[in-house]
Amino acid sequence: MDSTSARRLTVLKGHLECKGVSPAACNSMQSSAPMSSSKNEVQKAFPRERQDVVKWNGWGYKDSGFTINDKGNAQFLGKRYAIGGQELPYFRKWMEDNVSLDINQTSFSQPRPPPEAIPAPNLPSQAFIDEITHHCKTYTDTPDDRVFRSHGHTCHELFSLRTGKVGRIPDLVVWPRTHNDVEVIVQAALKHNVCLIPFGGGTNVSGALQCPPEEQRPIVSLDMTEMDKILWIDEENLTVCVEAGCVGQDLERRLREVGFMTGHEPDSLEFSTVGGWVATRSSGMKKNIYGNIEDLLVRVRMVTPRGTLERNVLGPRNSIGPDVQHFILGSEGILGVITEVTMRIRPLPETRKYGSVVFPSFQPGVNFMREVARQRCAPASIRLMDNWQFQMGQAMKPAVSLFKSFTDALKKLYITKFKGFDPYEMVACTLLFEGSAEEVAANEQKIYEIAKRFGGVPAGEENGRRGYLFTFVVAYIRDFGFDYTYLAESFETSVPWSRVSELIRNVKSCVRKECSQQGIMVQDQPLISARVTQTYDAGACIYFYLVFNYAGHNDPIRAFDEIENAARDEILASGGSLSHHHGVGKIRKQWMEQTISRPGVEILKAIKDRVDPQNIFGAGNLIPN
Structure with a gap:
């Protein structure tokens, strides 16, 4: 028995445990295993009826959010x-x-439309239903x-829902439970000419889940959240198959139970x-240590109309032509x-510690971030917020004790009076x-020494934790802004230092100019804010927030789309990328040829057609019309 088959592959409580088998064999057994009914199994994040827990027309949990x-x-x-549960006395x-x-x-949002107001489904044929049942x-x-x-x-999507505009929606929702289930569904869709749109967490911000309004075929949403098992954990080679x-x-949470983490956050x-x-090439807040998703990925299986696409090896690197996983x-x-x-996975870190630094203005902060990247000493996460986000963070502090207020005032006095920092x-x-404790201590010392060179002042662990x-x-x-006639969105890019x-x-x-042309310029509006969120040798990710009040505007969503498009044009003109981690979807595909050239788009089309x-x-993402 070779080393691969001899080692133990750990599978978490409530799932099939594979011992003395290869990953491929374990995959095969797991694909045919029934769902666990163990009473001891930790409850997953969401039940199938996730709309009982999560908002249907906003972000996050129904029981969470800002209010007056x-x-x-x-x-x-x-x-x-x-x-x-905390009161935020300064935020209003x-x-x-x-x-x-x-x-x-x-x-405030209109109520959920009654069933009779929702377009009747254009259901697939009974033959399709029979084949997948x-x-x-x-x-x-x-x-x-x-x-x-x-x-x-x-x-755009959430505003439409809140104002009662539902539009084209899937005709049927299905929950496959195994890889084999998905293969059968895809082949049935191919045979009966059904359009499929995979659905995971529903968190994308690129319009990728919107059903094309011109689609005449039945649209089936494949909700993948019943396929949520960890199939195995290879503790020797530090990999997990999920x-x-x-x-x-x-x-x-499941990895923590056995002492591991992916670090993708x-x-x-x-x-x-x-x-x-x-599917979206995501990035996490701790990518400096653990990498982006492409750095963490070892192997992936995808069911296509041509069959299952996968790579047969788990080696750390291969020279086998263009990587089909890409x-x-x-x-x-x-x-x-x-x-x-x-x-890839890592053992849980021995030490986890927050920190923060304040700088007199944005440019010294950028210079600090660049030097940290140059020296390749970035901690797990390092993010620079501009003054607008700094102010908002301070305004969102909860009510505090008299002593805490006094000590906070002393700190503010030191920074603003004795160090000469302007709060604005x-x-x-x-x-x-x-x-490890030693690694964290050494990293802290180096980071704060670099910060001092650029005029930075340590601002404490608690501020770092809160941030x-x-x-x-x-x-x-x-969602709070929606309730009071505000539109808001985030968008991002990567750019050379x-x-x-x-x-x-x-x-x-550009955004302020476009807002003015759209008739949106009241007092200090709009608020357009930026932060530097991820660092690389050659550049950084910049994350923008845009907020404005649309009260009195006849067509706020059209105006918003034009403002966002103008911002994207300016990003590209200023040397930024089309996206760093949000992806393309439908709302950015008009810039794909400008971004990857006409031959690049033709390659994508050729792959899609083949x-x-x-x-x-047929969701219509990524490839321009």
């Missing part, structure tokens, strides 16, 4: 997050002062299930799936359905260190 309480103060609801005033918030000017015992055409899986989280429908937070970790990470990475559901992903210019950088965890609640602010500051300046100027000549995977 009876005392007129902002408050975060629920108990899922660190700020849950900051919103009033900076974006002209008027809590009497509301635009034995391999997919759960399917539905109920309006709630169909609407929930008809959209992602672009501003089904593509596993939600990120579930994967990390996108902002959407709570809701996005492993298959979605691969056709799957970033394919955005146009070639097939990702069913299994093998990823200063910026903050949040840090997360992971590793890092703030990432998981910031998306809820958009020499163009970082120039690109940010140009995009902010792999899926009937356009079974």
